[in-house]
Amino acid sequence: MLFPTVTFAIFFLIVLPLNWLTMHNPRNWRIMMLVASYLFYAWWDPWFVLLLAGSTLFNQLIAVRIFKAEAPRARKALLWVGIAGNLAFLGWFKYWNFFASSAQNAAHTLGIQLDPGFVSTVLPIGISFYTFMALSYIIDTWRGTYEPVSLSRFAVFLSFFPHLVAGPIVRPAELIPQFDNPPDPREVDATRGFALILGGLFLKVVLASTCAKLVDPVFGSPKLHSAPETLLAIYAYAVQIFSDFAGYSTIAIGVALLLGFRFPDNFNSPYRATSVQDFWRRWHMTLSRWLRDYLYIPLGGNRGSQFETERNLMLTMVIGGLWHGANWTFLFWGALHGTALIVERLARGRREARGKPPMAKWLAWLITFNFVCFAWIFFRADSFGQALSVIEQVFTGWGVPSTGITLGVVAAVATGLGIQFLPVNFWSDVQARLSRFPFYAQGAAAGVVLMVINALGPAGVAPFIYFQF
Amino acid sequence: MDEHGLPEQDPRRRTMPAGHVLLAVFIGLVVASLLNAQGMHKQALSQGPGVGREIAGTLTAGLAGVSGIFQLDEPRILLKAALGRSGDDKLVGKLAISASKPKVPVATTKPVFSATHPMRLYLTGDSLITDPGPTLLDKISNNPAIKPVSTTDAHAATGLVQPEIFNWFDYLPKQIKALKPDVTVATFGANDGLGFTGVAGAEEFGSAAWLAEYRRRVSGVMDEMTAGGGRVVFLGLPIPRDPGLARRWQQMNEIQQSEAAKRAGLVVWVDLFKKLADKNGHYSDYLPDSSGQQQLARSSDGIHYEPQGATVVADAIIEAINQLVTVPGLGPVTPTPAAG
Numbered sequence: 001m002l003f004p005t006v007t008f009a010i011f012f013l014i015v016l017p018l019n020w021l022t023m024h025n026p027r028n029w030r031i032m033m034l035v036a037s038y039l040f041y042a043w044w045d046p047w048f049v050l051l052l053a054g055s056t057l058f059n060q061l062i063a064v065r066i067f068k069a070e071a072p073r074a075r076k077a078l079l080w081v082g083i084a085g086n087l088a089f090l091g092w093f094k095y096w097n098f099f100a101s102s103a104q105n106a107a108h109t110l111g112i113q114l115d116p117g118f119v120s121t122v123l124p125i126g127i128s129f130y131t132f133m134a135l136s137y138i139i140d141t142w143r144g145t146y147e148p149v150s151l152s153r154f155a156v157f158l159s160f161f162p163h164l165v166a167g168p169i170v171r172p173a174e175l176i177p178q179f180d181n182p183p184d185p186r187e188v189d190a191t192r193g194f195a196l197i198l199g200g201l202f203l204k205v206v207l208a209s210t211c212a213k214l215v216d217p218v219f220g221s222p223k224l225h226s227a228p229e230t231l232l233a234i235y236a237y238a239v240q241i242f243s244d245f246a247g248y249s250t251i252a253i254g255v256a257l258l259l260g261f262r263f264p265d266n267f268n269s270p271y272r273a274t275s276v277q278d279f280w281r282r283w284h285m286t287l288s289r290w291l292r293d294y295l296y297i298p299l300g301g302n303r304g305s306q307f308e309t310e311r312n313l314m315l316t317m318v319i320g321g322l323w324h325g326a327n328w329t330f331l332f333w334g335a336l337h338g339t340a341l342i343v344e345r346l347a348r349g350r351r352e353a354r355g356k357p358p359m360a361k362w363l364a365w366l367i368t369f370n371f372v373c374f375a376w377i378f379f380r381a382d383s384f385g386q387a388l389s390v391i392e393q394v395f396t397g398w399g400v401p402s403t404g405i406t407l408g409v410v411a412a413v414a415t416g417l418g419i420q421f422l423p424v425n426f427w428s429d430v431q432a433r434l435s436r437f438p439f440y441a442q443g444a445a446a447g448v449v450l451m452v453i454n455a456l457g458p459a460g461v462a463p464f465i466y467f468q469f
Numbered sequence: 470m471d472e473h474g475l476p477e478q479d480p481r482r483r484t485m486p487a488g489h490v491l492l493a494v495f496i497g498l499v500v501a502s503l504l505n506a507q508g509m510h511k512q513a514l515s516q517g518p519g520v521g522r523e524i525a526g527t528l529t530a531g532l533a534g535v536s537g538i539f540q541l542d543e544p545r546i547l548l549k550a551a552l553g554r555s556g557d558d559k560l561v562g563k564l565a566i567s568a569s570k571p572k573v574p575v576a577t578t579k580p581v582f583s584a585t586h587p588m589r590l591y592l593t594g595d596s597l598i599t600d601p602g603p604t605l606l607d608k609i610s611n612n613p614a615i616k617p618v619s620t621t622d623a624h625a626a627t628g629l630v631q632p633e634i635f636n637w638f639d640y641l642p643k644q645i646k647a648l649k650p651d652v653t654v655a656t657f658g659a660n661d662g663l664g665f666t667g668v669a670g671a672e673e674f675g676s677a678a679w680l681a682e683y684r685r686r687v688s689g690v691m692d693e694m695t696a697g698g699g700r701v702v703f704l705g706l707p708i709p710r711d712p713g714l715a716r717r718w719q720q721m722n723e724i725q726q727s728e729a730a731k732r733a734g735l736v737v738w739v740d741l742f743k744k745l746a747d748k749n750g751h752y753s754d755y756l757p758d759s760s761g762q763q764q765l766a767r768s769s770d771g772i773h774y775e776p777q778g779a780t781v782v783a784d785a786i787i788e789a790i791n792q793l794v795t796v797p798g799l800g801p802v803t804p805t806p807a808a809g
Contacts, residue, residue: 006509006525009498016494020487101755101763108761118755123769174475187484190493217620220603223610224620258490262475327765382776389607404620432481439485443493447500448544454505455548 001043003251004201011040012255015161019259023182030152030179037159041125048124051089056155058085059134063141063148075142082138090131093123098326126165128323130158132290137172139294146172153179162256166248168266169286175261183260191435194442195427196254198449203247203416205457210412211240213458214404219380222389227397229404230390236409237380238373239416242270245284264289269420271372274364276340279372291320310345314338324379329387333379340371504545506536507558514633579734580651580700581795584613588796589699591618591650593641596625597707598656600774601782605654608783612798618648628660629686638686641693652794653694654786656704657687658725659772662717675720683721687728695735700793702786703729707741707778708752710771715752718742737789744785745778756781 001008015036022029042049062082069075091099100116107114137154140146148154149172157176163169218225218233225233249266256263266286273279280288299312314335321334351358358364381387434442478484485493502509510533513525536542549557582588590609592602602621609615622644627635637657645653661683664673673679694701705725706718722742729738745766747753756766756777764777774782787799 006512013495013498017491020491097754097765101765105762108763118753118763185487188487188490189478189482190485190490191482192479193490194493194497216599217603220600220621221607221610223607224603224617258494260487264475386776428479428482432479435481435483439489439493440496443496444500446493446497447504450497450501451504451545452548454501454508455545456552 001040003248003255004205007043011036016258020185023185023260026180026182027152029182030156033156033161034152034159037156037161037164040161041159041164044125051093051124051127052130052159053155055086055089055130055134056151056158058082058089059138059158060148060151060154063138063154066138066141067148079138079142083135086131086135086138090127093127095322095326102328129167129169130164132169132287132323133158133171135294136169136290140172149176160256160261162252162259162261163263166245166252167284167286168249168252168263169290170263174264178261185260188260189257190439191442192431193254193257194446195431195434196250196257198446198453199427200247200250200252200254201450201453203243203250205247205453207412207416208240208243208247209458210408211236211243211416214406214409215240215380217404219382219386219390222386222393225393225397225404226400226402227394229402230393230397232405232409232413234373234377234390234394235417236413237376238271239413241376241379242267243416269422271369271417271420272365273368273372274361275344275368276337276371277344279368280337280341287320287323291316295319310342313341313345317341327382329378329381329384332384333375336375336378340375502532503536503539503541506533507542507545509533511558511634514631579793579795582614582651583797587614587616588790588794589616589618589649589651591622591644591648591653592655593622593644593653594624594656594704595627595659596623596773597659597704598654599623599625600776600779601704601786602654604776604779605783605786608787609799612796614796614798618650626660629657629683629690630661630663637690638693641690642696645694645697645699649697650699652700652702652790654702654704654790655690655694656706657690658706658718658721661721662714674717680720680724684724684728687724688731691728691732691736695732700734701729701732701736702789702793703736703738704782704786705739705741707745707772707774707782710752710754710767714772715742734793737792739782739785739789741782741785744781 001011015032018032018036019029022032038049038052041052059082062078062085066075066078066082069078097118100118103116104114137146137148137157141148149157153176154172156179157170157172160170160175214229214233215237218230219237222230246267253263253265264286266284268282268285270279270283273282296312296316299315300308301312302309304312315338317338318331318334321330321332321337324330324333359367377390378384378387381390434445437445506529510526510529513522513529533542545558546555549555580588592598592605598621602623606617606621609617624635624640627637629637632638662674664679691701691703703725705722709715709718719742722740726738726740729736743750745752745756747756752767752771754765754767754771755763758764758777758780765775766778766781767773768775768778790796791799
């Protein structure tokens with residue numbers, strides 16, 4: 001079930017009152033929410049629900065066993081079983097074909113025949129998100145920072161429909177306590193919820209879909225497009241991927257708010273970052289946090305030698321890249337960011353050692369933004385060949401008519417970048433003002449905005465890009 | 470931020486009771502539904518077959534009626550007009566196949582093109598042309614004897630069964646007349662595995678009446694594309710992952726293939742079941758490239774194409790073009806090692 005659809009609107013109209021009616025009885029609420037979330041997920045494919053339920057049972061079993069085990073070795077062994085189980089589950093569905101084809105191709109190059117076989121199955125939507133959340137649960141239990149909860153609580157935590165298919169990646173300690181301390185039904189932070197849902201829809205339906213109108217043909221056949229079109233398509237993709245993913249996250253946070261639950265923020269104007277490190281503190285913040293706490297720090301973080309720190313950074317970013325998809329281009333995208341983080345770290349160290357002032361902010365922003373956009377080329381391209389064709393076209397495609405540059409795409413790119421530079425409190429000020437209007441006025445206004453968003457969006461809004469991750 | 474790093478509520482923002490939240494959501498959706506009724510009705514009809522489509526179609530038809538009576542659809546109409554997209558919500562209920570009497574011509578000579586007299590190429594159809602189109606255009610981009618007359622003209626979620634969603638019989642003659650292609654590459658059918666509704670009467674997919682009507686439409690669309698003397702590469706439906714869908718598509722492929730055969734020399738039908746199957750004739754996500762390396766060919770839905778799949782289709786199109794016309798520099802394509 002996609003958020004920007006009539007089906008979801010009907011689903012939500014049923015779940016919203018049930019949520020508040022059962023809230024006073026946590027057990028009934030959990031049953032209701034579990035059924036609703038599984039129904040939401042089953043809308044794509046009922047088979048997915050079995051996988052989700054299987055993952056839930058496996059991780060609950062591991063977490064309880066870790067908690068009950070007293071010997072450190074047994075706890076550690078169980079942790080590794082849990083990690084291996086989750087990675088095998090993810091690997092089978094998401095990475096098997098990638099590794100099988102890579103191995104087969106490497107063998108073919110060496111003149112060896114290898115046939116590992118391919119899996120012909122649909123990638124379950126959101127598998128990377130809920131697998132990472134499940135890993136948080138068992139690792140936190142092993143660390144002793146979180147005690148396992150009942151199966152029903154964990155099942156609702158993992159399947160809670162607002163975050164189920166594309167995050168934010170929520171930690172057990174952030175969400176499960178909210179299940180046990182139900183919000184006050186007399187005080188719902190609804191205006192913010194409405195604003196986030198409408199804002200997210202605008203990002204997805206209007207900005208992301210409009211940018212796709214240029215991005216798709218340019219990346220599809222780079223040689224047929226001029227250099228200005230290609231350049232604009234690269235920037236348009238930066239806006240598209242932000243609008244698509246931040247749009248989904250924003251809707252998810254808004255939907256959860258209307259149900260009375262708070263999620264962590266996932267984006268904070270990433271294109272105003274003045275360094276790559278700053279970018280990762282603003283982009284997909286819940287994934288960055290996850291990678292930092294469950295990968296980078298356990299690898300040693302920055303506690304070892306300079307080489308070890310750089311190795312940890314690179315490994316974290318490469319694995320983060322691969323998390324996005326089973327393709328060498330994603331891995332390379334991660335490596336590009338890892339390299340940039342290392343270079344930044346070295347440059348900052350040298351600058352500080354020489355007592356030099358930091359780089360001018362505008363210059364730092366310009367370099368960071370263009371680096372991020374450059375790296376997005378590899379993220380978007382289906383292959384290295386396509387990425388290189390796009391880059392080549394920027395240098396060679398001059399003097400060709402630019403028929404793909406439309407006012408709509410230019411306006412979408414300008415809007416998508418412009419909103420990154422709004423004052424920090426702009427949206428909270430707007431929401432505070434809107435909250436003074438009566439509920440019926442807020443509802444009617446939301447209806448009008450929905451109409452405008454729907455009318456502005458091009459026909460055939462594509463599914464969210466991040467669903468495939 | 471609280472102790473868990475979660476954003477805290479801004480004290481300046483007023484809250485509301487859950488009952489008011491529900492009412493506000495309800496009011497918002499009702500207002501949006503009335504203002505967007507036309508678009509919703511069109512969207513409801515573009516769904517796949519089933520009870521959901523029937524219910525949604527009926528409900529939104531009523532909604533559009535109410536909206537029209539009170540002129541609540543005017544803001545959307547005005548906004549769409551201002552954006553130059555007045556036709557977005559248009560529902561076409563009448564199917565006019567102008568080439569009602571198939572000419573069944575047989576072309577005896579192959580047109581010859583050159584750099585001074587380039588072949589005008591037009592690529593169109595549903596979403597299955599979206600990926601192979603640009604791949605083909607990229608492959609031929611350095612050939613001066615071929616002149617693409619537009620970028621890939623794809624209309625996702627359309628077909629020959631639901632002209633009320635997008636009427637190819639209205640659209641194609643205008644495009645052919647305006648663009649004057651020498652060769653049109655077209656694909657239809659991916660969204661046609663459903664029953665006819667509306668003017669053609671309610672016919673379940675696969676019935677004798679359905680097959681006859683579908684044949685009439687395939688025949689009509691082929692005639693529309695060849696009406697100006699151009700040739701047509703008609704792409705068959707590719708082998709899909711879902712066996713049930715495969716059975717439906719095979720029925721439709723048989724109709725397409727036999728209609729193309731009646732227009733030998735003018736229309737070539739491309740068998741993408743065979744081209745996109747693995748060495749055992751089965752569906753596969755992966756197919757070997759020209760060097761024998763396994764590459765991802767099909768997208769996660771088991772229908773659309775990833776780059777290798779698009780390459781296989783583009784190569785098949787080049788082969789088909791070579792059967793219809795003579796274009797220098799458009800040489801035969803090296804077959805992939807294991808693909809059919």
